[in-house]
Amino acid sequence: xxxxxxxxxxxxxxxxxxxxxxxxxxxxxxxxxxxxxxxxxxxxxxxxxxxxxxxxxxxxxxxxxxxxxxxxxxxxxxxxxxxxxxxxxxxxxxxxxxxxxxxxxxxxxxxxxxxxxxxxxxxxxxxxxxxxxxxxxxxxxxxxxxxxxxxxxxxxxxxxxxxxxxxxxxxxxxxxxxxxxxxxxxxxxxxxxxxxxxxxxxxxxxxxxxxxxxxxxxxxxxxxxxxxxxxxxxxxxxxxxxxxxxxxxxxxxxxxxxxxxxxxxxxxxxx
Amino acid sequence: xxxxxxxxxxxxxxxxxxxxxxxxxxxxxxxxxxxxxxxxxxxxxxxxxxxxxxxxxxxxxxxxxxxxxxxxxxxxxxxxxxxxxxxxxxxxxxxxxxxxxxxxxxxxxxxxxxxxxxxxxxxxxxxxxxxxxxxxxxxxxxxxxxxxxxxxxxxxxxxxxxxxxxxxxxxxxxxxxxxxxxxxxxxxxxxxxxxxxxxxxxxxxxxxxxxxxxxxxxxxxxxxxxxxxxxxxxxxxxxxxxxxxxxxxxxxxxxxxxxxxxxxxxxxxxxxxxxxxxxxxxxxxxxxxxxx
Numbered sequence: 001x002x003x004x005x006x007x008x009x010x011x012x013x014x015x016x017x018x019x020x021x022x023x024x025x026x027x028x029x030x031x032x033x034x035x036x037x038x039x040x041x042x043x044x045x046x047x048x049x050x051x052x053x054x055x056x057x058x059x060x061x062x063x064x065x066x067x068x069x070x071x072x073x074x075x076x077x078x079x080x081x082x083x084x085x086x087x088x089x090x091x092x093x094x095x096x097x098x099x100x101x102x103x104x105x106x107x108x109x110x111x112x113x114x115x116x117x118x119x120x121x122x123x124x125x126x127x128x129x130x131x132x133x134x135x136x137x138x139x140x141x142x143x144x145x146x147x148x149x150x151x152x153x154x155x156x157x158x159x160x161x162x163x164x165x166x167x168x169x170x171x172x173x174x175x176x177x178x179x180x181x182x183x184x185x186x187x188x189x190x191x192x193x194x195x196x197x198x199x200x201x202x203x204x205x206x207x208x209x210x211x212x213x214x215x216x217x218x219x220x221x222x223x224x225x226x227x228x229x230x231x232x233x234x235x236x237x238x239x240x241x242x243x244x245x246x247x248x249x250x251x252x253x254x255x256x257x258x259x260x261x262x263x264x265x266x267x268x269x270x271x
Numbered sequence: 272x273x274x275x276x277x278x279x280x281x282x283x284x285x286x287x288x289x290x291x292x293x294x295x296x297x298x299x300x301x302x303x304x305x306x307x308x309x310x311x312x313x314x315x316x317x318x319x320x321x322x323x324x325x326x327x328x329x330x331x332x333x334x335x336x337x338x339x340x341x342x343x344x345x346x347x348x349x350x351x352x353x354x355x356x357x358x359x360x361x362x363x364x365x366x367x368x369x370x371x372x373x374x375x376x377x378x379x380x381x382x383x384x385x386x387x388x389x390x391x392x393x394x395x396x397x398x399x400x401x402x403x404x405x406x407x408x409x410x411x412x413x414x415x416x417x418x419x420x421x422x423x424x425x426x427x428x429x430x431x432x433x434x435x436x437x438x439x440x441x442x443x444x445x446x447x448x449x450x451x452x453x454x455x456x457x458x459x460x461x462x463x464x465x466x467x468x469x470x471x472x473x474x475x476x477x478x479x480x481x482x483x484x485x486x487x488x489x490x491x492x493x494x495x496x497x498x499x500x501x502x503x504x505x506x507x508x509x510x511x512x513x514x515x516x517x518x519x520x521x522x523x524x525x526x527x528x529x530x531x532x533x534x535x536x537x538x539x540x541x542x543x544x545x546x547x548x549x550x551x552x553x554x555x556x557x558x559x560x561x562x563x
Contacts, residue, residue: 052279087422093369094349095361113349114342116281117368120421125279134342219274225420226365228430232419236412236433239479243408243441246471247306250464258460 004103005146006082006204007155007163008171010178011216012189014075014162016059021048021077023157024057027142031132051078053130056139057154062215076207076216077154077163080105080126080139081193084201087225088118088127088138096135103168103204104141112136123200123222141205168204175208182208192218199223273490275424280550286340290333291414291542294375295440296447296535297329298411301382303444303465305404308397314458316391318465321455322448323386326407330379333410337375351376367417374413378406411440418545425549428490431483432545438476443538445469446514446531469534470518477511498548501540510537 024030031054033039041047046061058078065071082104089097089105096111097118107118107127112135119127119136130137142152150156155165164171172194182189189210193203199222213220304322307315338347346354350372353359363369381403389396415436418426426432448457449465484491494502514530514537 050279091363091366091368091420093361093363093366093372094346095353096349111346111349111354112343113346115340115350115368116283116342117366117417117421119279120281120283120423120426123274123278123422125277128279129282129342136342214272214277217277219277221274223274223422225422225427228419228427229365229367229416231430232416232433235430236416236437239434239437239475240408240412242475243438243472244302244306246475247303247468248310250468250471251306251310253467254460254464 002102003167003169004204005141005166006104006168006171006206007079007141007152007165008175008206008208009077009079010162010164010175010208011074011076012182012187012208012210013160014059014077015160016045016061016073016075017159018048018059019157019159020154020163021055021057021059023153024139025055027145027153028056028140030054030056031130033131051080051126051138052128053133053135053137056080056137060217064215074211074216075162076209077158078126078217079154079205080141081124081200081206082139082141082204083222084196084204085224086200087121087123087223090224090226091117091121093117100143102141102143102146104143104146106140106143107136107138109133109135109137121225123219123224125217168202171206175206178208182210192216273424273428275422275427276552278422278424280423280552281421282550283340283546284550286336288539288542288546290336290340291436291546292443292539293329293336294333294414295411295436295538295542296443297326297333297382298378298407298409299440299442299444300329300448301326301378301385301407302404302411302441303448303468304385305400305407307461308400312460315461317456317458318448318452318461320386320391321451321457322444323382325444325447325451326378326403327382327386330375330382330410333375334379337372367413367420371410371413371417374406374409378403378410381406408437408441411444412437418549423549424490424552425487425493425545428488429483429486431479431486435476435479435483435541438472438479439538439541442469442472442476443535445472446534446538450529450531450535466518469531470515473511473515473518473534477507477515480507480511493548493552496548498544498551502544502548505540506537506544509533510540 041049048055048058051058060076060078062074086105094111094113096108100106114135127136127138151165155163175191179189189208192209192213193206196202300322304319307319338344353361381399384399412433415432419430419432421427445465445468452462514533517530
């Protein structure tokens, strides 16, 4: 049985070249949008803007500027987190989303029927529809490449090793060393998603960050969608009981009124 | 800011809004028919028949709407059976969308039996009505639970949507049966019962709506928007309060809009507001707002 595999993304050495985005689209043959016509975002140098069904990798450009000479760029190559407890896998009604032998989460495009429940379930906004396939799609951690011993296309293409691929255990060790190194340099770095006892049982794709997760567009406390199931189901059941009672109370009142006004008619089955 | 703001919208729009409305109405109508089947009188029979037919056609339309909304409509059966492992059933008890697909199918089966195949008033008809009535109420309410069991803003930020949708489904069903009743030979006493039930359910719905908004906490500020205005004016004012006022003080003569029509429009607007308010919240804007 192979070990759990994943990504460690060190955002401090990402240069925003988007080679990972290009390599991902190229290897996975993801279609262009708008017939290939570039659509400018208009308020950022980043024109991809988000992960979706045709962009399984996205380099975020986070522009923190107070003035022309007072600010910084944060760059982060974002991707599916391959959560140990995955919300998308939990809700998928067709069984299209599976956990592979590498502990990664993959959507089987030939099974998915495009109901889009997984899109709403993902706490990171990773999944979206691929308009050409008509199914929900996301990063597979290059399942086809891993199967023959190759590293994922994005990690292979990354010129600074900001995206590192390997076993999750090995990557965690490497990430801890990097955090210590940065701290000795005075950088307030920390790891997001590396804790197996943390939210979602840990993320197989985790990050080194130098600011709050929200700044990178990441939720501080990602949760499974099923957290609401028990309470929501209980309240609905209670509501159903109240409504049923109201219906019966109305019928009883009608019967009493009829008795007061004359003899009651027979029940429906007795006619 | 709620963690739900970092998610992507599932593009559940008009077909799903229509399904939520029709499914709620159909499930609620069948439930009312089943209650009358068990505890009603002989002169309730026209309303019972109408309720079963509404349940049947509602289930058919619901199935069509859900199928058309899929990215790959011909794979609708993947919800019910394992496509790579036939004839094994595909069912996840912890996934409302999976549970709901089966509930809708079984509810449709009960509605066919009750509306077309079974003899009225028999023990079997009563048994099917009991099962179908429970399934009908499930279909009316699970859609709200389904929304809560996501990670989207508004939907996942409150556990009250299921209860709210259920009450709305029951009130729209009573209103619809009240509208159809006179043309289908419904007795005056049946119509009066439906009207009284509807008024009481509208009060429950209003209370649930208040609890729902309060449960959002600071996130309730999302209603300071066009969707909030529609919720206040369209759903609460026009769809709940006005029909309640008309119920308390019936207008003399037949002039003016029937309150039952207002209940139906309000129920539809409730789904529009709940779906599109969350769909409209852009991930990018939320993130950009934090960065700047």
